[in-house]
Structure formats: structure tokens, C-alpha cells
Amino acid sequence: MSGCQLAVRGATLPDGRGKGRRVDLLVARGKVLELAPAAGKTPAGEAEEIDASGLVLLPSLTDAHTHLREPGYEYKEDIASGLSAAAHGGFGNVMCMANTNPVNDSASVTELMLDRAKDSWPRGPRLFPIGALTRGLAGRELAPMAELAEAGCVAFSNDGVPVSSSEVMRRAMEYASDLGRRVIDHCEDPSMNPASGVNDGVLSGRLGLDGQPDVAETIQAARDVLLAEYLDLPVHLAHVSCRRTVELIAWAKSRGVRVTAETCPHYLLLTEERAAGFDSLAKVNPPLRTRDDVLALRQAVREGVVDILVTDHAPHADCEKEVEFDAAPCGVCGLDTALALTWTLVREGELTAGDLVRLWAEAPCGLFDLPLNRFRPGDPADFVLFDPGRSWLVCPDSLHSKAANTPFLGRTLEGRVRAHFLGGRKIV
Amino acid sequence: MPTGDDDMQWLHKDLLDVSQLSTREVASLFETARYFREINSRSVKKVPTLRGKSVVLFFAEPSTRTKTSFDVAGKRLSADTFSLSATGSSLKKGETLKDTALTLQAMSPDAIVIRHSSSGAAQFLAERLDCCVINAGDGRHAHxxxxxxxxxxxxxxxxxxxxxxxxxxxxxxxxxxxxxxxxxxxxxxxxxxxxxxxxxxxxxxxxxxxxxxxxxxxxxxxxxxxxxxxxxxxxxxxxxxxxxxxxxxxxxxxxxxxxxxxxxxxxxxxxxxxxxxxxxxxxxxxxxxxxLEQVAGGLAVRMALLFLFLSRKTNE
Missing domain, CATH: 3.40.50.1370 (Aspartate/ornithine carbamoyltransferase)
Incomplete structure (x- = not known):
């Protein structure tokens, strides 16, 4: 076949529920040329041949919620190291939040982010900044969203600093809608133990910590879905952590509200008990909840009530986390570990590989209008060769992020990215 | 000198909360406390039991009675006690708890008694220090x-x-x-x-x-x-x-x-x-x-605790 530059032979392509099928992927000019049943016979001419037997072929993933800390907090992470973690973690599209210093509330900050990404990873992963919803994330004045959108911001969010004023939230949703951009809201009632990083419940009562109740999330989410219904506008709820919010979203969707939502691997795998030894690696906002919440979220991502998975990658320096629990910052790293963690859910039968592709690629690309490979001729040749049998220890040396603040530190995970291609070119 | 049960060994490095103690260990502690309570009624209220041992009283939160109780308990057993309070300590100057702790440890005390306003602070210290850490109250968590x-x-x-x-x-x-x-x-x-x-x-x-x-x-x-x-x-x-x-x-x-x-x-x-x-x-x-019985009993109990924790190594 003429022009074929790359032939990936014998990879397993997941297909919904089953074991998947073995395929050959042919790439030409950075695009998918053909996806054929593995025969080893498709003539590839001069193409580079890759033996991918035993490897799973996935589209390059999208992470719609990260904190890459640049500008301002480069000691935690910078765009180069964050994108390195993304590249090795299987993410080709990365959206980064605006709570940098200065805040991403002007085109110059957005442009700086995009320049840094281009300089450090010219072949990708591609960076898609999220602009501030309000100026300085202060929750009072609207950020210059048109300017930000023109500079390249793909969505708007006040993530990290919940918008307490419903009036400001309403106007921000209206203004963003004129630009065709979605608003991502960090749902947290700011009067109820905000950012305490531990769930209000049995554990917080036992340890004597101020817990954040799950209703603090649901109350704010309820406001947002009611506004979305009232205005007939879309809203996207960030990092949903509890059953109560899942049930609210299901109710809103049943009414036709244009609400979408995300959750993170740690909310699908860990409970509040992970913080039992005052381990600040388990301190995250919203906090880890209960077993019942974990089960509700697993069901919600299976059924699409929660639409997408994100990492909420929130790197912090070791010295910031190695303090008393109440003094430690909230946040966990996720880009390096997300795919392996999600694969554990696939292995356990909680999710199918098809769910994984939907939650980490198809759905987020659809929501934010990002490039997606569906392995149809002409699609961008963005793909990951994933080795599901490869086990690895989560430790600072095995993580590509600058930070290692993950509650999975010290755990052995199964499954790792063997190679990652964007536009037909190998990035790692 | 009492050692609790005949052959009971005190195996704990730290005292973080009561949940770590068996009822047998509590009984043994109380027996030791009764013995020390008797010392407190003597005219010469000092025994040489912990001579040469040093105890740092690291109170990062205001306290009078608990700190005094530990101080007196240590002195009656002839341990040297050193006080470090929040005001005037480097914690006020922005030093992290970890750095303060490591600095204290470098002076090789046998025990650090800590009072801190953060739940979990005593465990945080115990995980990082080789010496005995005794929790004298951490936030709302344990006392x-x-x-x-x-x-x-x-x-x-x-x-x-x-x-x-x-x-x-x-x-x-x-x-x-x-x-x-x-x-x-x-x-x-x-x-x-x-x-x-x-x-x-x-x-x-x-x-x-x-x-x-x-x-x-x-x-x-x-x-x-x-x-x-x-x-x-x-x-x-x-x-x-x-x-x-x-x-x-x-x-x-x-x-x-x-x-x-x-x-x-x-x-x-x-x-x-x-x-x-x-x-x-x-x-x-x-x-x-x-x-007032609580205060008097507190002194005896803290003497017993210092004795059990600080003579732990020589028991082994």
C-alpha cells in the first residue's frame, strides 16, 4: 500500500466486552491508513514494522483536568515535566487548570503555557489550557474569556477556588456560552470545611480532624445543575466524589439538563480509610469518601452518569506534603499512574476496556472538541501500545512527574505504556 | 523496682494513643504508678531511677498542668528535663515540625514529650525519630x-x-x-x-x-x-x-x-x-x-510511663 510509513502488527484492540481482536494498524502521513485484522500479510512496502503482539492498542488518551503548576510553582511541576508524565502515562491531549501564578486569566499566560509545551514536547502531548472563569480566580469579576479563547483556552474554570456567588456563576456560564466554551465547576460549598482534605465521617471523627461533608459538594453541584437548567446551558462538574452527587446528576440528566461530569481513578479505588494513619498523601480535595461512594462512582462511570475520567493531577513538593496532616496541601499526582489504575478496574471486571476508551478518550474529546483517534482511515495516528502484563513499582524513580505525591506510592501496579505515538511519530 | 508483670517486657517505642496498650499493659502500668505514688508522699521525693536520661518537653501549644506534670515526673526520677515551647521556638519562625524534630533528635534525648495543635503530630514525629515519643495531646485526636x-x-x-x-x-x-x-x-x-x-x-x-x-x-x-x-x-x-x-x-x-x-x-x-x-x-x-486526685494520679502515671519507656532498652 503506497505511502505507508508505519505498520503496527498483531496488537490487541479492545472491543467493548470481549477479549478484543488482533489487528494490524497501518499509518501514513501521520494518519490512520487502515486498521486490518492481523494477518501479517498486508503489504507495507518501506514502512517501519513494529511487532505489537501481546500489547493492547489504545487511542492516545485525554486528560481534561490537570495542574501543571507553570507559571509560578515550577518547584512542584512544570509544563515539560508534566507533559513528560502525560507522554509516559499515555495522554496525548492534556488540559491544564488556571490556578497558576499568575493565574491564567490573560492571553499572555495562555501563550506562555502553549510556548512552553511546544518547546519541550514539539511532537506532543498537546496542551490545551483552561482559562480562569473569574479574574484572579477571585470569584467576583469575569475573566476576559474571549481573549483567553482566542489565545487557545478550550474551557473555563475556577478550579481550586469554588465560586460562592450564584450570580457570578450564572453570568460566567452565560458569557462562556457565547464563546462556545464549556464551564467546568469545582463544586464545594466554601462555608463547609473547605479543602480540609478528609471526609466528614467515621474516620474524621475518630482522628479528630475537620472533615468536609459530601453534601458540601452536592449542594454546589445542585446549584450548578439548577442554573444549567434555568439557563439551558451546559455545565461540567469537576471531580465528583460521592454517591449523593452521582444521584443528583442522574436526576438532572433525566430532566434533560445539559450537565456532564468527571471523576478520578483515586475516587474509584480508595476510601477515607487510606488517610487513617494521618498520611498526607491521601489528603485530596474533594476528599476520599466511603466504600458506598466508591461503588456508586464505579456504577456511574459504567453507565455514563459520570461521563469522563480525569486525573486532577496535582503535584506538590515532598517538603510541602511532609508536614502535619492539617498543614499539608491537598492533591495527588495522577498522570503517570492513571492508565494502570484504570486497567486494574478492567482486570477486576469493574470496567470493560471499551469503557476505558470511552472514559479516557472518546467522551472527553467529544466534550471539549479535541483530536481523537477512532482508528478510522484519516484519523490522527495517536495511539498507545500498552503492556497489560508489565508490573512496576510506584516510586519517585518510576514517575516522570517532578512530584511523587500519590496515595499509590509504594504499590506495585500492573500495566504500563510501552510506546506512545502522536501523529504517527513515537514520542516515548 | 517494679517491672509490672513478672516477665512482661515493655515493647513500645512510643506512646501515641491508648489503643496500642493491652489491658495487661495498662494493669502493669497502674501497678508501677502505685509504687511511684508512694514516692511522692515521702519527705525526699526523688529516686535515681532515670539518672542520666534526658527528656525533652516539646509543647507547641500552651499547657501548664500537663507540662508541669511531666517535668516534675521526670525530675522525681532524676531524669534531666528540657523545655521547648511554641513561643520563642523556631516553629514560630517558620521551621517545619520535621526540622524542629530532627534538630531536637540531634541532641540525642531519650524521649520527646510532644503537645501539638495538629491531630496526628505525635505520630508524625514518632515515624521520623529514633527516640521515644510520648503524646501529651495532639490536636483533637488523642491524649x-x-x-x-x-x-x-x-x-x-x-x-x-x-x-x-x-x-x-x-x-x-x-x-x-x-x-x-x-x-x-x-x-x-x-x-x-x-x-x-x-x-x-x-x-x-x-x-x-x-x-x-x-x-x-x-x-x-x-x-x-x-x-x-x-x-x-x-x-x-x-x-x-x-x-x-x-x-x-x-x-x-x-x-x-x-x-x-x-x-x-x-x-x-x-x-x-x-x-x-x-x-x-x-x-x-x-x-x-x-x-485533685486526677492531678496527683497524673504525676504517678507519668512517672510510671517515663520509667517504662525509658528503661525499655535496658530491659531487653
Whole structure:
């Protein structure tokens, strides 16, 4: 076949529920040329041949919620190291939040982010900044969203600093809608133990910590879905952590509200008990909840009530986390570990590989209008060769992020990215 | 010198909370405390037991009675005690707890007694230091030496724990004293009741081994002792109660309540007392009050703890 530059032979392509099928992927000019049943016979001419037997072929993933800390907090992470973690973690599209210093509330900050990404990873992963919803994330004045959108911001969010004023939230949703951009809201009632990083419940009562109740999330989410219904506008709820919010979203969707939502691997795998030894690696906002919440979220991502998975990658320096629990910052790293963690859910039968592709690629690309490979001729040749049998220890040396603040530190995970291609070119 | 049970070894490096102690270890500790209590009644109140040992008193939160109690306990056993308080310490200058701890450790003390406003601070230190760490109160989490002295005082006053019921009254949510006491007294076989407004009950209290009451008249019925907790005035500002007057009316312990308790019931308070708020002033000074016995028992218990922890290595 003429022009074929790359032939990936014998990879397993997941297909919904089953074991998947073995395929050959042919790439030409950075695009998918053909996806054929593995025969080893498709003539590839001069193409580079890759033996991918035993490897799973996935589209390059999208992470719609990260904190890459640049500008301002480069000691935690910078765009180069964050994108390195993304590249090795299987993410080709990365959206980064605006709570940098200065805040991403002007085109110059957005442009700086995009320049840094281009300089450090010219072949990708591609960076898609999220602009501030309000100026300085202060929750009072609207950020210059048109300017930000023109500079390249793909969505708007006040993530990290919940918008307490419903009036400001309403106007921000209206203004963003004129630009065709979605608003991502960090749902947290700011009067109820905000950012305490531990769930209000049995554990917080036992340890004597101020817990954040799950209703603090649901109350704010309820406001947002009611506004979305009232205005007939879309809203996207960030990092949903509890059953109560899942049930609210299901109710809103049943009414036709244009609400979408995300959750993170740690909310699908860990409970509040992970913080039992005052381990600040388990301190995250919203906090880890209960077993019942974990089960509700697993069901919600299976059924699409929660639409997408994100990492909420929130790197912090070791010295910031190695303090008393109440003094430690909230946040966990996720880009390096997300795919392996999600694969554990696939292995356990909680999710199918098809769910994984939907939650980490198809759905987020659809929501934010990002490039997606569906392995149809002409699609961008963005793909990951994933080795599901490869086990690895989560430790600072095995993580590509600058930070290692993950509650999975010290755990052995199964499954790792063997190679990652964007536009037909190998990035790692 | 007592060593508790004949051949019992004290295996703990640190004292973080009472949950780590078996009932056998508690009994052994109390036996040792009884021995040291006798020393405190002598005319020369000092023994050479811990000569050459040094104990750092690292109190990053204001404290008078606990700090003094540990200081006196150490000195009566001939240990050298060194104080470090929050004001004037490098913590105030922005040094992290970890760095302060490592600095202290570099001076090779045998034990660090820590009081800190953050729950989990004692465990944080214990995980990073080689020396013995004794928790003298971490945030709202635990106050094991207070619980041990309370249990010691009760065991002396009651002559045993079997069939006894204790009411803990007041601000349980913010009380490390209450948390440690519930764990320890439940383990020792005491029936524990809690009473206070819902706003001052901890989350998840329904999973604790206690009965929870809202009405003091009912809660106090038939109990063998009432432990009043100190009410911090900040609770009003935090919106957890309307004012002290209403609190005192509903949850302040008075003579009329004690009359509903079992015959000979005692009154306790970890101090410092807000007279007229959580307890009637007269009641604090009454014959039923164990408040000063708690202080005296506290000294003996802390001597016993320092002895058991600091002579641990030589026992091995």
C-alpha cells in the first residue's frame, strides 16, 4: 500500500466486552491508513514494522483536568515535566487548570503555557489550557474569556477556588456560552470545611480532624445543575466524589439538563480509610469518601452518569506534603499512574476496556472538541501500545512527574505504556 | 523496682494513643504508678531511677498542668528535663515540625514529650525519630496520658471497673481527652455514655462503643462518675452553640444532676475548669470531686510511663 510509513502488527484492540481482536494498524502521513485484522500479510512496502503482539492498542488518551503548576510553582511541576508524565502515562491531549501564578486569566499566560509545551514536547502531548472563569480566580469579576479563547483556552474554570456567588456563576456560564466554551465547576460549598482534605465521617471523627461533608459538594453541584437548567446551558462538574452527587446528576440528566461530569481513578479505588494513619498523601480535595461512594462512582462511570475520567493531577513538593496532616496541601499526582489504575478496574471486571476508551478518550474529546483517534482511515495516528502484563513499582524513580505525591506510592501496579505515538511519530 | 508483670517486657517505642496498650499493659502500668505514688508522699521525693536520661518537653501549644506534670515526673526520677515551647521556638519562625524534630533528635534525648495543635503530630514525629515519643495531646485526636491518669484515678476510687458506668459530658467533638478515654475505658470494661449538644458530638459517634444522650437528666441516671469536659469559648464564635448561659443551663453539671447518679458517684474534670459553665463551682470543690486526685494520679502515671519507656532498652 503506497505511502505507508508505519505498520503496527498483531496488537490487541479492545472491543467493548470481549477479549478484543488482533489487528494490524497501518499509518501514513501521520494518519490512520487502515486498521486490518492481523494477518501479517498486508503489504507495507518501506514502512517501519513494529511487532505489537501481546500489547493492547489504545487511542492516545485525554486528560481534561490537570495542574501543571507553570507559571509560578515550577518547584512542584512544570509544563515539560508534566507533559513528560502525560507522554509516559499515555495522554496525548492534556488540559491544564488556571490556578497558576499568575493565574491564567490573560492571553499572555495562555501563550506562555502553549510556548512552553511546544518547546519541550514539539511532537506532543498537546496542551490545551483552561482559562480562569473569574479574574484572579477571585470569584467576583469575569475573566476576559474571549481573549483567553482566542489565545487557545478550550474551557473555563475556577478550579481550586469554588465560586460562592450564584450570580457570578450564572453570568460566567452565560458569557462562556457565547464563546462556545464549556464551564467546568469545582463544586464545594466554601462555608463547609473547605479543602480540609478528609471526609466528614467515621474516620474524621475518630482522628479528630475537620472533615468536609459530601453534601458540601452536592449542594454546589445542585446549584450548578439548577442554573444549567434555568439557563439551558451546559455545565461540567469537576471531580465528583460521592454517591449523593452521582444521584443528583442522574436526576438532572433525566430532566434533560445539559450537565456532564468527571471523576478520578483515586475516587474509584480508595476510601477515607487510606488517610487513617494521618498520611498526607491521601489528603485530596474533594476528599476520599466511603466504600458506598466508591461503588456508586464505579456504577456511574459504567453507565455514563459520570461521563469522563480525569486525573486532577496535582503535584506538590515532598517538603510541602511532609508536614502535619492539617498543614499539608491537598492533591495527588495522577498522570503517570492513571492508565494502570484504570486497567486494574478492567482486570477486576469493574470496567470493560471499551469503557476505558470511552472514559479516557472518546467522551472527553467529544466534550471539549479535541483530536481523537477512532482508528478510522484519516484519523490522527495517536495511539498507545500498552503492556497489560508489565508490573512496576510506584516510586519517585518510576514517575516522570517532578512530584511523587500519590496515595499509590509504594504499590506495585500492573500495566504500563510501552510506546506512545502522536501523529504517527513515537514520542516515548 | 517494679517491672509490672513478672516477665512482661515493655515493647513500645512510643506512646501515641491508648489503643496500642493491652489491658495487661495498662494493669502493669497502674501497678508501677502505685509504687511511684508512694514516692511522692515521702519527705525526699526523688529516686535515681532515670539518672542520666534526658527528656525533652516539646509543647507547641500552651499547657501548664500537663507540662508541669511531666517535668516534675521526670525530675522525681532524676531524669534531666528540657523545655521547648511554641513561643520563642523556631516553629514560630517558620521551621517545619520535621526540622524542629530532627534538630531536637540531634541532641540525642531519650524521649520527646510532644503537645501539638495538629491531630496526628505525635505520630508524625514518632515515624521520623529514633527516640521515644510520648503524646501529651495532639490536636483533637488523642491524649493518652490523660486517659491513663483518669482510668487510674477511677480504678483507685472505684476499686475496679467491672459494672461501672461513666458519663462524659460536654464538647466531645473537640476533645482529645474524650477520644482517648472512650477507647481506654471501653477496653477496661466500663460502660461509657456521652452527653452534649449534637453540634459538639463527633461525626461517626454512632460507631463508637458508647451511648449518646442529649438530655443530661437522663444521661446522668445511675452513673458511677461524671467526667466534665472543658468548653472552649471559641465554640460560640464558630457557631456551634448560642452562648455560654444556654450551654450551662442545659449541660452544666450541678448537684441536682449528681443526685440522680448512683450513690457515691464521683465528678472529674481534666482541667482547667470553667467554673459555672461545664460544672457548678461548688461541685468542683465537693467531696465527690476527684479533680485533685486526677492531678496527683497524673504525676504517678507519668512517672510510671517515663520509667517504662525509658528503661525499655535496658530491659531487653
Amino acid at each position: 493518652p496520658t490523660q486517659a491513663l491518669l483518669d482510668a487510674f484515678t477511677l480504678s483507685e476510687a472505684w476499686g475496679g471497673f467491672k459494672g461501672r458506668t461513666l458519663l462524659i459530658l460536654g464538647d466531645v467533638a473537640h476533645s482529645r481527652v474524650a477520644r482517648s478515654n472512650v477507647i481506654l475505658l471501653d477496653r477496661l470494661g466500663v460502660k461509657v455514655r456521652l452527653c452534649g449538644p449534637r453540634t459538639l458530638m463527633p461525626s461517626g459517634v454512632e460507631t463508637w462503643p458508647v451511648g449518646v444522650h442529649r438530655d443530661l437528666d437522663q444521661a446522668v441516671r445511675g452513673v458511677d462518675a461524671v467526667m466534665c469536659l472543658r468548653l472552649q469559648l471559641e465554640r460560640q464564635q464558630a457557631g456551634l452553640l448560642p452562648d455560654l448561659r444556654e450551654y450551662a443551663r442545659l449541660f452544666g453539671l450541678g448537684r441536682r444532676h449528681l443526685d440522680r447518679a448512683a450513690k457515691g458517684a464521683f465528678v472529674m474534670h481534666p482541667g482547667p475548669i470553667n467554673r459555672g459553665v461545664e460544672i457548678d463551682s461548688d461541685l468542683a470543690d465537693s467531696p465527690e470531686s476527684l479533680i
